[in-house]
Amino acid sequence: MCGIVGWTDFTRDLGREQATLQRMTDTMALRGPDDAGTWTGPHTALGHRRLSVIDLEGGTQPAVATAGPHREPVVLVYSGEVYNFRELRATLQQRGHRFTTRSDTEVVLRSYLEWGASCVDHFNGMFAFAVWDASREEVLLARDRVGIKPLYYFTYPGGILFASEPKGIFANPLFRPVVDEDSLPVLFNARLALPGETPLRGLRELRPGHVLRFSRGGAHEYPYWRLVSREHHDDLDTTVATVRDLMEDIVERQLVADVPRSAMLSGGLDSTIMSALAHRDLSAAGEGPLHTFAVEFAGDDRDFKPTELRPERDAPYARLASRYLGTRHHDVVLHTDDVLAALPAARRARDLPSLGQFDTSMHLLFKAVRAESTVALSGEAADEIFGGYPWYHDERLVWRDRFPWIGDAPRLADAFAPDLHRRVRPADAEHDRYLTLKAEVPRLPGEDGLDARMREVMYYSLKGPLAYLLDRKDRMSMAVGLEVRVPYCDHRLIEYVWNVPWGMKNADGRWKSLLRLAFADVLPQETLDRPKSGYPGTHDPAYDADVMRSIDKILSDPSSPLHGVFDPERVEGLTRAGSKTMTWLNSSHLLLPVLEVDAWMREYGVALA
Incomplete structure (x- = not known):
């Protein structure tokens, strides 16, 4: 790398x-x-x-x-x-x-x-x-x-x-x-x-x-490569066996290195399967046990608040999975002061506006991983291709003619100053991008109903959120000299699963059925039953308060490069809005880009034309 x-x-x-x-x-x-x-x-x-x-x-x-x-x-x-x-x-x-x-x-x-x-x-x-x-x-x-x-x-x-x-x-x-x-x-x-x-x-x-x-x-x-939609002729048993064979080959290939290897282990289905295969292969080669890592925030036992995307804490499940598999596990415990202190390094790694605490915590996690290994495996793309996100399973969001992970939630662009809002027309900009991707979806002739719609929804996820997650993973890992490999992004796996009908992807009536059926024999029951939980964030009220104070200063600072971009009253209205997207933790999470864009424009001397 x-x-x-x-x-x-x-x-x-x-x-x-x-x-x-x-x-x-x-x-x-x-x-x-x-x-x-x-x-x-x-x-x-x-x-x-x-x-x-x-x-x-x-x-x-x-x-x-x-x-x-x-x-x-x-x-x-x-x-x-x-x-x-x-x-x-x-x-x-x-x-x-x-x-x-x-x-x-x-x-x-x-x-x-x-x-x-x-x-x-x-x-x-x-x-x-x-x-x-x-x-x-x-x-x-x-x-x-x-x-x-x-x-x-x-x-x-x-x-x-x-x-x-x-x-x-x-x-x-x-x-x-x-x-x-x-x-x-x-x-x-x-x-x-x-x-x-x-x-x-x-x-x-x-x-x-x-x-x-x-x-x-x-x-x-x-x-030189595009997804192609074809009829899927394999029955369920063959499909499940093919997924397992592919994953076993992929993980074995991605462990090839002349340096120590490790894995991210959140205790969810994706990372536990990946860690189980890697631990087995390294142990068979006499190079085990596999070192596994999970991030945890100090005070989570007190401050954690469940959301639809993050219903549970990762750390207890990660420890349970590690004990079951026999890996050597490392909890990377972060304090709010650590997160705030590492912001400049994470921003510099990104070059574009950062994700605040989500970049910073990943930067600190990867820094801890780098102390033990040079190569790590991570589980990005499993949710996008196997159907793990909660918005895949909410009919109201699936059939809404817009990006399903946003739904009817308020957008930060809704708070642009009135004149700017009229010129930019952010709702049109969003819808134009949605229609552009919709026109690109590789259709299967004769497919209709839910299978056809889910093909669209999953295509949006592959082209939007997945690119976003892979970008973050690359920046934060490479900033500490760590190579992160992503087995679920192997194009052979994506090509195969892309054409599995949606009904088969939910064969046991739950999210990511194919993975659960393919690897039920190597996972603890708690992992098999655990619902999807996204990458964690801190719930420390002190962090949220710090973010909101910083945003207030920016909105009232005439020297800010964002001066005149936002209407403070509209920003305040967003914090009171009752509708929320699944991807947010809270209001500070929604408004965080104001802080990060301001910092980025100042640091890089970015002009607004």
């Missing part, structure tokens, strides 16, 4: 831009604390920071080969893991390629030399990479199918900047951070962002499952 940056410009000599390239590369230091390297040519400059996970001695980057009649350079910078790299290396060796390392980096480079841009079709993994092919005078950017690893870019006449995180692009003086008014709804609710969309003018994220070519003719982005 690593951080990459790059710059291609056909109008200038980038050999003279080493200082700028170094500044861009240095911004990735936390993502790659183990090694660094740069490469420059007349029109391309590439930088890399490495976190060593496989082949600790080899695999340095940028990786260079030659191609074409004049043996011109082909240069790769790569972040991620290709889990089938061993099989690919064997195939490439049969085709005449020679290898000097054991790393997957060299496999990615050689795959490009063999198959060109279509090399991505051969990869199973999480990745973002750039290849400069001098013989073609072209830079190729590629991102994994689900969007686990990030890759941002900014184009301008004759050139392109790209990086694993926005800060790599911010370090180049050609980019200025500006937010247009029309982007404010996304700025204050990142779950509304369409794939590739950011709130900053000109800054794009390469969409999951896409490739971008940049040459003298400009930029061209296109998909």
Whole structure:
């Protein structure tokens, strides 16, 4: 796992831009604390920071080969893991390629030399990479199918900047951070962002499952992978067995590393299944027990208040699951002072407006994990593909023609100042994004009723909330030099489960039936019976009070970059609104983006146009 940056410009000599390239590369230091390297040519400059996970001695980057009649350079910078790299290396060796390392980096480079841009079709993994092919005078950017690893870019006449995180692009003086008014709804609710969309003018994220070519003719982005809807012919027993076989293979592949491994264990269905498989595999290899981790907030036994998305505390279930499985468990207990003190580091990791305590607590959790291991497994995507969220099971929300996780709840954009609200029309912005995704849903001919609607609902979740969660996971983990792998994001599993009818996904009348049926023999009964509970947040009244005081100061501060954006009376009205979305803890949670956007705009010098 690593951080990459790059710059291609056909109008200038980038050999003279080493200082700028170094500044861009240095911004990735936390993502790659183990090694660094740069490469420059007349029109391309590439930088890399490495976190060593496989082949600790080899695999340095940028990786260079030659191609074409004049043996011109082909240069790769790569972040991620290709889990089938061993099989690919064997195939490439049969085709005449020679290898000097054991790393997957060299496999990615050689795959490009063999198959060109279509090399991505051969990869199973999480990745973002750039290849400069001098013989073609072209830079190729590629991102994994689900969007686990990030890759941002900014184009301008004759050139392109790209990086694993926005800060790599911010370090180049050609980019200025500006937010247009029309982007404010996304700025204050990142779950509304369409794939590739950011709130900053000109800054794009390469969409999951896409490739971008940049040459003298400009930029061209296109998909190499999409979900396809097909008839599901397997019966329930076969479907359950297939899910189990896939998960066992996925976890085994994702444990390959030359460094210590661990897992997130909340005590819910997804993480306990993942931990059970990982613990079994490591123990069989003589490398166990698996270390597992869960976050807990001091005072939760006193302050915790159940919500529909978070009906119970994680910590007791995590400890119970660990005892049942035999893992070595670590409770990461956080105090409010810890959460507040770590906010600047978490904000810096995000580059875009943070999630406050939810970013900070994850940052601190991953920091504790990094003290024991370099690779960790996490359970993102299980709810999105197997149907775990409560809004999947509420008919009122399912059939409402809008994003189901928001429903009729008040939006922060409802509190925009009247003139701004009329210009931006946030309700239209939200609905336009909803309709855009609805038009993209891969339909199954002849499918109707609840099965057809749930295909839509699950597609929205894959394109909105999941992208949001994967982004948070990547930023907070890489900020402490931890590689987090996500077994449920394996594209083979997603492709298979996508086409399982909704009725079969609820075969036992409960959420995530397929997982429960597939792994009932390896889990404690308490886990099997536990309802979905989202990532925890602190319920400390002192934290909420601190957030609300800070927001009041911002709204009355004429020097705030948000001065004039909100109507204070409308903001106050939101705190009194009785309707709430399932995703909020309380009013401070709803209003938190005001605080975080203000801090982000000040720190990064973001202008509002």
